Amino acid sequence: MSRKKTMKGKGSSKSSTSSPNNNKDTGKSGRGIGASAPSNGVVYPSRPSLSNSGEFYDIAFKVMLVGDSGVGKTCLLVRFKDGAFLAGSFISTVGIDFRNKVLNIDALKVKLQIWDTAGQERFRSVTHAYYRDAHALLLLYDVTNKASFDNIKAWLTEIHEYAKQDVVLMLLGNKADATHERVVKREEGEKLAKEFAVPFMETSAKSGLNVELAFTAVARELKHRSQKESDEPTFQLEDYVNKEMKSAGCCRT
Numbered sequence: 381m382s383r384k385k386t387m388k389g390k391g392s393s394k395s396s397t398s399s400p401n402n403n404k405d406t407g408k409s410g411r412g413i414g415a416s417a418p419s420n421g422v423v424y425p426s427r428p429s430l431s432n433s434g435e436f437y438d439i440a441f442k443v444m445l446v447g448d449s450g451v452g453k454t455c456l457l458v459r460f461k462d463g464a465f466l467a468g469s470f471i472s473t474v475g476i477d478f479r480n481k482v483l484n485i486d487a488l489k490v491k492l493q494i495w496d497t498a499g500q501e502r503f504r505s506v507t508h509a510y511y512r513d514a515h516a517l518l519l520l521y522d523v524t525n526k527a528s529f530d531n532i533k534a535w536l537t538e539i540h541e542y543a544k545q546d547v548v549l550m551l552l553g554n555k556a557d558a559t560h561e562r563v564v565k566r567e568e569g570e571k572l573a574k575e576f577a578v579p580f581m582e583t584s585a586k587s588g589l590n591v592e593l594a595f596t597a598v599a600r601e602l603k604h605r606s607q608k609e610s611d612e613p614t615f616q617l618e619d620y621v622n623k624e625m626k627s628a629g630c631c632r633t
């Protein structure tokens with residue numbers, strides 16, 4: 381099976397106004413408004429390799445992190461990518477940024493190109509342009525911030541308007557470690573997720589709770605969808621998440 385390669389590490393800042401569709405896949409990560417984005421769509425294993433040095437991969441997907449400013453999108457991505465927590469002062473994302481990570485799923489190397497969007501209202505139009513290329517969306521709220529939870533319905537409306545109809549969606553209640561500051565109960569998150577029929581879990585970028593699971597579950601769903609023969613049963617993302625959480629005694633890092 382031929383494999384593609386992806387560049388490692390974080391790329392340099394870019395501030396062009398290019399659209400998400402008209403750039404080449406450099407495999408690098410970007411930062412700032414209109415950071416250069418790769419070309420569209422799933423990358424299939426049968427296509428020839430790129431020449432960039434770095435990790436090989438068989439198939440690639442775009443995952444976008446969305447939600448209010450301060451809910452922990454950047455920290456979640458850094459935790460997943462580097463295994464570290466960005467403690468200290470809060471630096472709000474400007475525009476959009478991305479990082480790549482290759483996961484091993486059933487002997488296949490699945491590259492996730494993860495887009496970290498700015499939650500601030502003033503960057504909303506930038507984010508809108510990226511929705512249509514996303515294969516999956518992780519929608520975050522902060523369990524210590526009621527407004528971020530109340531805004532989830534508005535985010536879902538926006539997703540409905542701008543994202544692909546079959547986008548894989550998961551709701552994450554982040555900062556689950558902050559027990560004393562919590563104002564949104566887990567049951568409230570579960571109820572909302574049920575209402576909108578989306579898988580749900582609480583996460584913590586600080587402790588690492590469920591971070592790996594959230595991204596892996598999405599990668600499994602996307603991989604399954606892209607390789608599924610028409611007579612195969614569908615992968616049940618929600619069942620997978622619930623089973624994994626149970627087998628890990630509710631939650632895991």
Ligand SMILES: Nc1nc2c(ncn2[C@@H]2O[C@H](COP(=O)(O)OP(=O)(O)OP(=O)(O)O)[C@@H](O)[C@H]2O)c(=O)[nH]1
Binds near residue numbers: 452453472473499555
């Ligand atoms: N206790 C706790 N704090 C967190 C967690 N995740 C993020 N934070 C803190 O929350 C603040 C905001 O985190 P960011 O990841 O920068 O938030 P963001 O969603 O990327 O914000 P924007 O870029 O403005 O959209 C920072 O001070 C983080 O240290 C978490 O899981 N637990």
Ligand SMILES: [Mg+2]
Binds near residue numbers: 471
């Ligand atoms: Mg951010």
